[in-house]
Amino acid sequence: QSVLTQPPSVSAAPGQKVTISCSGSSSNIGNNYVSWYQQFPGTAPKLLIYDNNKRPSGIPDRFSGSKSGTSATLGITGLQTGDEADYYCGTWDSSLSAGVFGGGTKLTVL
Amino acid sequence: EVQLVQSGAEVKKPGESLRISCKGSGYSFTSYWITWVRQMPGKGLEWMGRIDPSDSYTNYSPSFQGHVTISVDKSISTAYLQWSSLKDSDTAMYYCARASGYGNDYWGQGNLVTVSS
Numbered sequence: 001q002s003v004l005t006q007p008p009s010v011s012a013a014p015g016q017k018v019t020i021s022c023s024g025s026s027s028n029i030g031n032n033y034v035s036w037y038q039q040f041p042g043t044a045p046k047l048l049i050y051d052n053n054k055r056p057s058g059i060p061d062r063f064s065g066s067k068s069g070t071s072a073t074l075g076i077t078g079l080q081t082g083d084e085a086d087y088y089c090g091t092w093d094s095s096l097s098a099g100v101f102g103g104g105t106k107l108t109v110l
Numbered sequence: 111e112v113q114l115v116q117s118g119a120e121v122k123k124p125g126e127s128l129r130i131s132c133k134g135s136g137y138s139f140t141s142y143w144i145t146w147v148r149q150m151p152g153k154g155l156e157w158m159g160r161i162d163p164s165d166s167y168t169n170y171s172p173s174f175q176g177h178v179t180i181s182v183d184k185s186i187s188t189a190y191l192q193w194s195s196l197k198d199s200d201t202a203m204y205y206c207a208r209a210s211g212y213g214n215d216y217w218g219q220g221n222l223v224t225v226s227s
Contacts, residue, residue, distance in 0.1 A: 002154065032212065033211070033212035033213075034212075035212055035213035035214070037155070037214075039155075044205055044217040044218065044219060044220055045147075045155065045205070045207075045214075045217055046217070047213050047214060047215045049213075050210070050211060050212055050213030050215070051211060051212050051213070056213075056215060086154075088154065088155050090155070090157070090213075090214075091212070092212070096171065096172060097169055098157060098159070098169055098170065098171040098172065099145065099157035099160065099169075099171070100157055101147075101154060101155040101156065101157055102154070103154045104154040104155065
């Protein structure tokens with residue numbers, strides 16, 4: 001059971017928008033920055049969002065992040081079939097003194 | 111170019127020891143923590159622990175504390191993850207990543223560890 005809770009799967013049509021939620025607590029999301037990762041099968045994860053809403057260079061602005069209280073959200077607009085992947089949220093947990101990840105969300109672009 | 115290059119796939123028997131490595135290049139190795147992440151077959155990412163290469167200070171997830179050891183040799187820009195006695199349940203892909211602020215921005219290619227009798 002992951003410390004951070006994500007929906008197992010989401011789906012949307014090409015061109016549409018999708019959001020992926022990540023729910024935690026005051027010991028993790030509530031008081032620390034959130035990052036988001038994209039992972040294709042058989043490859044290493046890739047950083048999409050850091051510090052709640054910042055994009056590394058090279059990440060298109062179709063990807064956005066936000067945080068409110070003890071929850072965070074990844075938004076993807078203009079969905080493409082190439083966005084089909086697993087998405088993970090991550091943050092620091094001050095009670096555990098350790099990093100934590102969500103269980104991951106599989107995005108299907110119908 | 112920032113790179114983290116991990117050592118190759120390993121096949122081990124239960125009870126054996128193992129050390130896998132992660133060599134950083136293209137940046138100041140001692141300026142960024144190195145994180146280790148486990149991914150069991152078909153499962154999600156699990157944060158195992160991290161090390162500060164400048165002073166070898168470590169944090170471990172409670173789930174992994176006492177079962178693995180994270181170390182570093184800053185003279186060769188290499189971090190290590192080691193087990194003294196492997197279990198079948200250690201079969202997984204292991205990734206190292208560079209921790210930058212509040213995100214892991216560069217990742218190694220992964221080490222597949224298979225433990226089987």
